[in-house]
Amino acid sequence: MKNSQLYKGSLTTIVMKLLEENGRMYGYEITQKVKDITKGELKITEGALYPALHKLEAEGVLEVEVENVDNRLRKYYKLTEKGSAETINRLAELEDFIRNMQTLVQPKLDY
Amino acid sequence: MKNSQLYKGSLTTIVMKLLEENGRMYGYEITQKVKDITKGELKITEGALYPALHKLEAEGVLEVEVENVDNRLRKYYKLTEKGSAETINRLAELEDFIRNMQTLVQPKLDY
DNA sequence: ATTTATACCCAAGTATTTTATGTATATAAA
DNA sequence: TTTATATACATAAAATACTTGGGTATAAAT
Incomplete structure (x- = not known):
């Protein structure tokens, strides 16, 4: 990344x-979106992304719809029902993680 | 972890x-400190920690002082000069990371 | 004509962590 | 008093995620 x-x-x-x-x-589209949102600070590599998408699909978290746009292949991914439920957990974990990291790093305000 | x-x-x-x-x-001490600070949410395993400490020492980021306390061995680690400089970079990276993740996850406030 | 952008993919190698152990002393609980 | 928990170090195989470095192909820009 x-x-x-x-x-x-x-x-x-x-x-x-x-x-x-x-x-x-x-x-x-995902790689471009992440690059945009983070103003170029985070670049998802395709070598990381595609295997990750395939794995999530295999786990039943994502499902795929293949389309042909301008003579080029596109594989649209969306969350399954299971995936939507999982996402809620993941985001809660992320919030916990961020909170914990801030606690660990934040300078003590005891003055 | x-x-x-x-x-x-x-x-x-x-x-x-x-x-x-x-x-x-x-x-x-580090494992206990992290457990305390995060109220048990983050537990650093020894299988992860000790190899990491050894690697940081080999890289010249940390230096070690061995002491004997209550008939038990203790290896005290502290940052070298190089390590202190590195730490500043690491913390800046962490702040960037947290900011980027929050941007990615935060619900859009465009209403 | 060549480079850049779009759009997918895989595989070898690297790095980090998990899991499962192992050794040993001190203290608390049954 | 035996057993479990806490303290304190350690390693090594396996799992996991990602990087790096390719590959294929079309469309658009230089």
């Missing part, structure tokens, strides 16, 4: 959140 | 921050 190790483990959560928000997206 | 994948990649940053704050700590 980037130079920083910190993004490891966050890819599927990001994907699921984006799909929850946007209904359906295709892989390349 | 936990059930959530999100903590992957954050271990060394956590360790370095704790050492920056506390001067010197030993491995077991």
